Amino acid sequence: MSVARSSARLPALVTRRRTLSSVTGTVLVRLSAPVVLIAVWQLAADARGSMWFPPPSAIVAQIYHLWFSAGFPRILTPAVAADVVPSFARMLGGWAIAAGVGVCVGMVIGRSRVVAQLTEPVIHFLRSVPGPALLPIFLIVLGTGTPMRVSLIAFASVWPILLNTIDGVRAVDRTQLETARIFGLPWRAGVFRIMLPAAMPKILAGLSVALTVALTLMVVSELTVATDGVGYQIQRASQLFLMSSVWAGVVLIAIIGLILNSLFALAERRALRWYRGMQRHAD
Numbered sequence: 614m615s616v617a618r619s620s621a622r623l624p625a626l627v628t629r630r631r632t633l634s635s636v637t638g639t640v641l642v643r644l645s646a647p648v649v650l651i652a653v654w655q656l657a658a659d660a661r662g663s664m665w666f667p668p669p670s671a672i673v674a675q676i677y678h679l680w681f682s683a684g685f686p687r688i689l690t691p692a693v694a695a696d697v698v699p700s701f702a703r704m705l706g707g708w709a710i711a712a713g714v715g716v717c718v719g720m721v722i723g724r725s726r727v728v729a730q731l732t733e734p735v736i737h738f739l740r741s742v743p744g745p746a747l748l749p750i751f752l753i754v755l756g757t758g759t760p761m762r763v764s765l766i767a768f769a770s771v772w773p774i775l776l777n778t779i780d781g782v783r784a785v786d787r788t789q790l791e792t793a794r795i796f797g798l799p800w801r802a803g804v805f806r807i808m809l810p811a812a813m814p815k816i817l818a819g820l821s822v823a824l825t826v827a828l829t830l831m832v833v834s835e836l837t838v839a840t841d842g843v844g845y846q847i848q849r850a851s852q853l854f855l856m857s858s859v860w861a862g863v864v865l866i867a868i869i870g871l872i873l874n875s876l877f878a879l880a881e882r883r884a885l886r887w888y889r890g891m892q893r894h895a896d
Contacts, residue, residue, distance in 0.1 A: 667857045675861040700842040704831040707766025715771045719778025744769030745833045762834040769830045773822040781815030817881045828870045
């Protein structure tokens, strides 16, 4: 009996080992390019010795000094609460506002031809205006505080969400909506059980793009007339010619942006598990 059980488990063990080997190989391939790039950067920076392009080792040391040198058990320095946290609170706040407005308005426009004809010319005009170009106007209207920065981030981030929601809602099978109406389902059921799930792949794609836009506008909004934030620290360090601090801020933003996008991709993968299952079944 034990021999039979061992024989039955053998294919599963082989499959697991193959899967582990495949995952390890994929990770190594993906890490090879960044490792080579960092190594080349280090060698080139050491050879040139320019203050404008410090080596990665100096940048990492500055990141540690600025934000992670508080010691055990705190680890994080007060600069994290003073600059990093406000920056990303503004970014996530603007992105959340853009998500709410973009999804709600996009669903209305996507289902109403009359509303679409009235609003789409204005939408295409406004989305063509770069967010950074509107910074002086937002400064005049809303001042220099957090509301201005959150509003600018929300304005620039809303368009990919809005347009993707419109496309996703328009692609919903009308037969499903008509069937729901014939069976007397309330409009809320049609929205939350049919329309929203069917449009979810497009909506999540728009949210992913908007997250990158929000990160960009967060930095741009803090480069002018700011008193805190990562962008302000980068600007201040550049004025003092502290290039290691400038690069430390840039690298920190890139790392946090990578983490946010990775977390969002994981959430998207879980949210759309049913959708990918349907695609595999259809294939």
